[in-house]
Amino acid sequence: MTEIRDQIIAYLQGHAKGKRKLKDIADALKMSSEKDTAFLKKELDAMEAEHLLFHTPENQYETREQAGIFEGRISMNRAGMGFLDREDQDSIRIESKEQNTALDGDTVLVQCQPWEAYGRVVAVLQRNKDHVIGTFVNGSQGLVFQPDDAKLQGRLIKIICGKDFAPIEGMKVLCSIVRYGTPLQLRVEQTIGYKDDPGVDITSILLDHDIEAEFPAEVMAQVHDIPQEVQEKDLAGRTDLSKDITVTIDGDDSKDFDDAVSVVKNDKGWVLKVSIADVSHYVTWNSPLDLEARKRGCSTYVTDRVVPMLPHELSNGICSLNPHVIRLTLTAEMQINKAGEVRDYKIYPSYIRSTERMTYNNVNKILDGDEELQKRYSNLGTLLSDLAECADSIRRERKAKGAIDFASAEAEIKVDEKGHPIDIEPKERGHAEEMIEDCMIAANVTVANFLKWQEIPAIYRIHEEPSAKRIKNFVNMSEQMGHKLVIGKADIYPNELQRYLESVKDTDEYQVLSMMMLRCMQKARYDSHCVGHFGLAEEEYLHFTSPIRRYPDLVVHRMLRKYSFEQCTDAEERKNDEQLCQAYAEQSSVRERESSDAEFACDDMKKAEYMQDHIGEKGEGIITGVTGYGFYVELANTVEGLVRLSEMHDDYYAYNPDRMELVGQRTKRTYRMGMKVNVVVLAASKEDSTIDFGLCGKNGKVLANHKDPRDKRDARRKQRRNVKEGRKRDGRRKRH
Structure with a gap:
């Protein structure tokens, strides 16, 4: 904001209603000439157009706060009522007639005075959707377009079709939004398929969240020019870790392996090496591959497929840490002491040869004493048992700091060859999964610490503390369920919440209480500023370990290379990269949310389809x-x-x-x-x-x-009350 705008805002904030006219502002800023007044009026008009100021019928100017303006994402229910959430206040309700062309998910400005429960949309700042997906169905007057989004099904819609387009019952199409408002005008852009065809249901959800499976031709052309074997010249300047016993540990069905671990015991504890695929070596900045990865933001994992951030030729090929072949990596080498603390570290470019591709299932069995598997992987020596000891010490240290372990059951939905769900069960999570999680978190914390204190531009993973209102509501709900949570009056600390969850872990309500607490949390997001991660109880945190499937990790790798390995000292470059990191962080947060929403939507749909049977x-x-x-x-x-x-x-x-x-x-x-x-x-x-x-x-x-905790409490109170009343009755009898 320019200096004149700062002065205008400061004046308005410091003066009561009645002294906020153009002349009042001009006098305060000593702008008395006709030229000055014209300039001021032009600036005020511009600020009003940008919704920074608001002009009242009495010719007064007001800031957003003075005008009762709130910015946020509007959410709508199926009945058409809109809601705008506010921190530590009740949500604003917005009736359909006051929504001003806004659709669900749009970023809007809503005016609502302190004494009002209902508001009105005064401006739509950013549209959430520029398209609608739906199906042609038979109506009372022939074929009609029915949006997949139930929140749009009550709206008046006008469809524009090309002259050669012939809709058929059951045809599913993607339409662009030509005009917002009533009617909502749509133009048919793409035929997706027919609603009962295998895979069309999930494809429709993906397209609705701007997730495209196919890669553009220019991206594939770049991929085909990348060698599928590491070249000798690529090894220059890298540390040779190919002789180390190193393994990848992933799910049974995984194809892309972007992290590998090795560990050696020493008298101080363990030397843990987390080596991550050096994707940035192949995906160069602003190349077609990079632009497409930036646009996608992350890989999306739905019921029957993966839509990767990078083409499979890369993610499953030269960038994947496949066993027994040389691969380029970046390594975070950490000295872990016996208390699980990182006492020393170094980060460097390297190359490895993965000794084995391990699965969580097999590692869990080996740790549980499966002799056949122990014999099959005897070439690993004590790696897995040493890794378990090291990771367990890291977990204990994380827990001591206050890291919160939320209980969450993720569904595994099994489908047949036509995509129809045939079984649903919770995914199991064993010791091996925890081991890898702890090693990856340690590496992420280490790299974040390095980049922050070296003042290298980066994208951090931040998680701010929950709002006081949400925590207060949770405290009340928890007490209703018979479990008291005591927290401080000022700041909220993660170890307070962690201790609470530990105290209810063996109760029937644990799963629900953990889920409710998770809902109280802020959403984790990406930012170029390091403000810490509340849930992990870490002051510095970022994502370094998955550059195949997350764009922020790829950016972190680039910044490490540029400013640490290659020692760039250009101040202008650094300033520019800081701005780029913030832009990439915001874009990646949006794409992550879309990907997550698509994954949940697919799960919800397949669960409903399963229950139909x-x-x-x-x-x-x-x-x-x-x-x-x-x-x-x-x-x-x-x-x-x-x-x-x-x-x-x-x-x-x-x-x-x-x-x-x-x-x-x-x-x-x-x-x-x-x-x-x-x-x-x-x-x-x-x-x-x-x-x-x-x-x-x-x-x-x-x-x-089922024994509800409050039933026990109420029974005890009733028993004490009966005893007390009995004593009174006994006393009366004695007196008489």
Whole structure:
């Protein structure tokens, strides 16, 4: 912001309403000439056009804060009501007539005065979508376009088609948005396929999140020019680690291996080497490959496929740390002491020859004593047991600092050759998975520490502390479930939350409480400024270990090479790279969110499709959310469905938002977070990604074997009350 703008803002902030007219501002800034006044008016108009200032009917100027303006992403429900979340305040509600062409996810400015609960959109700053995906279906007057997004299905839509385009029932298409507002004008741009064809469902979700499977021709041309074997000249200036016993440890189905580990015990503890594929050697800055990777931001992993950030020829080929072949790497070598602390480190370019491609399953079996596998991999010596000891010490040290370990069940959805789900179960997480996670976190922290203190431009992974409002709500909910969380009045520290989760780990409510706490957290994001990672309890953190599938990691590798290995000292270059890192950080955060949303959308759709084959089946679940229209229940296989109030016929249930529970007015039967219930599958819709449950048993009876902590507490209070009343009665009898 320019100096004159700073002066204008400062004046308005320091003066009450009635003294904010053009003349007042001009007098305060000593701009009395006609030329000065014209310049000031032009600047005020520009600030108003940029929504930095607002002009009232009384010719007063106001800042955003004075005008009651809030910026944020608008979210809408299926009924068309909009919401804008505010930190430490209630969300602003925005009726459809006040939404000013905004669509779900748009970044908007909303005006809402302190005494109001409802607001209005005064400007749309950034559109979330420039396209809509939908299907042609038979309506009362022939074929009509139905958007896949249920939030758009109630809107008036006008479709523009080319003269040669002939829609057919069931045809799924991608449309660009020609004009926002009413009607929403769309132009058909691409035919995706037919809704029941295998794979079209997931392709549609990916395209809706701007995730394109195919790579442009110029990208593939660059890939084909890259040798698929390491050249002798590429080894110059690198440390030879090819004689070290080094392994990759990944999932059974993994094809791209971007991290390898080796460890050697010494009298101080362990020397841990984390070697990461040197993707930046092949993907040069601003090349077609780089531009496409930047645009994608990350790889996306959905039910039946992976959409990679880099073409498979690279990610599974020359950039992958495949076994028994030379590969170029960057290595973070760390001296870990017996307490799990990194006492010394160095970061350097290297090359390795992976000794073995290991899987989590096999490593877990070896650590559990599988003699056959131990014999098969005897060439690794004590590597795996040493690695386990080293990683375990790192984990203990992380825990001592306050790193929070959230319990989260990730679903593994198995599909047949046509993409139809045939089984869903929680992914198992064993010792080997934890070992690699701990080693990668140690490397990420080490590189972040190096880049920060060397003042090298970088992209950091930051996670800010949760808002006081969210934590307060969690504290209240936890107490309702019988578990007290005591935190300080000022700052919130991760070790306080970690100790709390440890204290409830063996309770029935642990999974729900962990999930609720996770929802309280801010979203982790990328930034060029190092502000720390709350959840990991680290002051410096970034992503260094996955340049095949994350663009920020690739940027970190480039900055290491440029300023550490090649010793660039150009101040102008450094300043420019700092600005680029911030731009790349913001872009990568957006793309990560889109990728994550696509992955969740695919999972939700496939879970609903799976449950369509299980209508009428019964199961046990736990209540994970309570609302005014019902409550959500999660089954052991991670499938979540809604028990609607309209299906609870035994009583009239009232919703208590403070306690987040439903209470029967006649029976006083209560449903709250963490309770176990028996449910039956009533309905499921793949198209809407919804699952409906009903309660089993007489009047929706809660499982008899579930003991709610508050039931025990209330019973103890009742017992004490009865004893006390008994003593009073006994006393009265004695007196009489």
